[in-house]
Amino acid sequence: MHCHRCGYQCSGGDDPMRLLKLRTKIILFTTLLVIGVVVGSFFLIDRVVRDQVRSRLVHDLERSQHTLEQIQKDRLRELVAYSIIASENSTLKAAIETFQTERATGSPILQQLRRTVENEAYKLFSILSADLLIITSNTGQVLAIQGVPVTPPADFNLLNQPSIVNSLSSKPIDFEQAASIWRFSEKVYRLVSIPILLQDIVVGTLSTGFEISPGLVQAIKANTDSDIVFVADGGIIASTLNASQNEALLSYLRDNSVLKKRDLSPSQSEMALKGETFLALKINSGEVSSGNFVILNSIDRAMLGIMGGIKKTMILIGLLSIILATILGLGLSQSITQPLMRFVNFMDGITRTGDLKQRFRHSTPNYEVDVLARSFESLTRSLEESRSQTAKYHEELRQKESNEEKLRTLATRSRLDALISQINPHFLFNALNTVSGLIDEHPAEAQRLTLKLSNIFRQTLQASQREVISLQEELNFIQDYLEIEKARFGDRLQVEQHVAVQWAEIPCFTLQPLVENAVKHGAAPKIGTTTIRIDVRQLDSLLTIQVSDDGVGMSKRELENVLERGYGLKNLIDRLNIHYQSNFAWKVESEFQRGTTVLLELPSQPSIGTS
Structure with missing residues (x-):
């Protein structure tokens, strides 16, 4: 139909629908653009924050390592000091020396001497701040033990225990450094041994220790804000993690060659335990120990604490941006799309009729559309002029090509x-x-x-x-x-x-x-x-x-x-x-x-x- 307002051929019935589609596209584009910017910003912030959190957790692990080592050193130093004082008990020395002398003759007073050692051990255990006290002869035979739920047999021997071997040697190393792990009756102890000397002769050893228990690792966690796991002999002895995470950690330790090497310095590793990502640090529990402490800091929990507030802020910014984008899209569609759709209908009319002499006229001035219209009108004039010349040139060229082909x-x-x-x-x-x-x-x-x-x-x-x-x-x-x-x-x-x-x-x-x-x-x-x-x-x-x-x-x-x-x-x-x-x-x-x-x-x- 002919539009009297615009003065050119247009499809008036389609105009509102096409205008609505164009407006919808503008609004949808701006909305998607804003959502994309918000989501991209969130992921960028998440990555930056994750890197910063990982860096901070590395420092926290090192600080927790220092705290854990200091707690162990302080406890071992305290045990060594008390043990040295206790080893000077004259009654205890005399009873041990007599027991070893009479043992070769099978004297009937051996049981009396053993009870004397046990009584002295009981007295010392009651005043020492220790979870375990063991007194052995210079051959490693246990003469008295306090702090264990089950009494060992009479011929029980601990000569294979590294800390006791060190105290019986002629040139022992530092007692704290020689501290070792001892497993007995489903419990694990950190053991430090002191030689009992009688006139500069080692007649026996006095060993004290503290139990590595869930209570201990919970106390360490309270001081470090890190999860603590103690691993020994392929199993978890004490842990602040849940059961499923403990199983995942054991599987990781078996498969990961870095954490299995005992001769390395403390090593850091990132691991996923049942859907939660941790930054872990493994430290040996002494040079001759068969156990290791693993310190873990949860990256996900640290991220949740930081990103929770950021996520809410980003969602709020996103919603506000979508509202602003919708308003902006409506404004753009009102000022641009309506004149633009009139120009599109004008070009459609020329396409259908082939009349290149039509001119675009509109009631509302719009600079962009005016530029397009003037450029299009200039193009149609050039096309109209070249149309007749093209037909003439085409006929001449066809005749020329026919003659050339014959030649x-x-x-x-x-x-x-x-x-x-x-x-x-x-x-x-x-x-x-x-x-x-x-x-x-x-x-x-x-x-x-x-x-x-x-x-x-x-x-x-x-x-x-x-x-x-x-x-x-x-x-x-x-x-x-x-x-x-x-x-x-x-x-x-x-x-x-x-x-x-x-x-x-x-x-x-x-x-x-x-x-x-x-x-x-x-x-x-x-x-x-x-x-x-x-x-x-x-x-x-x-x-x-x-x-x-x-x-x-x-x-x-x-x-x-x-x-x-x-x-x-x-x-x-x-x-x-x-x-x-x-x-x-x-x-x-x-x-x-x-x-x-x-x-x-x-x-x-x-x-x-x-x-």
Whole structure:
């Protein structure tokens, strides 16, 4: 319909719907853009905060490590101090020394002496701040033990315990450093041992220790704000993690080669335990210990504490941004889309009617749409002016191309005829010389060759009327030609022919110049027998023709200028260029006094360049 307000053809029924679609697209685009910015900002903040949290947790782990080590050192130092004082108990020394002396004789007072040691141990245990007290002889036999729920047997021996071995040695190392782990009756103790000396002779050991229990690791966690796990002999002894996380941690420790190495310094690692990510630090519990403390800080819990507030803020900012984007989209659609849709309807009208003389008119000024309208009107004027010229030029060009095509066809045909005409005189002249030389001495042979020559004349005349002939026709032509040449050379000329192709078409006079060159330049100058080999094969989509001889061959200089040694090969290459439009390959190989080989690779179905 014609719009009286705008003055151009438009589809008024579609205008409100199209306007609504465009407004919706603008609002949707701005909303998605804001959401994308908010989400991208959140992920960027999350990554930055995660890196900062990880860095902070690394420092927290180091601080927790220092606190844990300090707690152990303080406790061990306290135990060593109390143990040294307790080891000076004279009654205890005398009872141990007497027990060891009488044990060899089997004296009946051994039980009394053991009870004396046990009584002194009970007194000392009651005043010491320790979870365990053990008194052994200098052979490691346990004489008294306090703090364990089950009494060990009378012959119980701890000579394999590293801390006791150290205290019994002649050159013991630092007692705190020699502290070791002792497992007994499903409990684990950290044990430190002091030698009991009587007149500078070690008569026994006094060992004290504290239990590594859930209560201990909970107390350490209260001081460090880190989860603490103690691992010994492939199992978890005490932990502040839940049961499922303990299982996951054990599996990780078995599979992770870093945490399994005992000879490394404390190592850090990031691990996921049942959906929660931790930053972990493993420290050995003494150089001769078989247990390790693992300190863990939860990255997820630290992130939740920081990102919780940020997430709420980002959601609030996102909602406000969406509201602002919606309002902005409505404003843009009101000021831009309505004039723009009128201009689109104007262009649709021109598309349907093809009237390039229409002009856009609108009631509400809009700079952007005005620029578009003026540019479009300038374009339509140029199109209108060029429309008539295009039709005229098109007709003239079509007539010109038709004339040029006719000229190209005539020129190509004339060139092909000229090239073929160069073959016949040269070849026929050589053939007539051969026959004339036999008439006087061998008239019967001359008569036979005359028949061959007539066949050659007839085939030449027929081939001149066609651009392509069958391969068999070309081979028959070559056979007649070679019969004449054999009459000239006698036994000096031998021919071998291998044709592995049942049927093919090739340009006329393709083999003839190659065979003629082999006779003229290979056999004629040579003293002795020359063999010419003709080989025709089909390789995929290529017809391969090879003509070779073992004649005198060519020098390198002659091979470089092979196309200048007469018209035969150059004439053939020019004709093949016309037939195949350069879609073929040729190669000449020659060695002086060894022979020459010419190879042609032609398409199986020739693409003729003339009509």
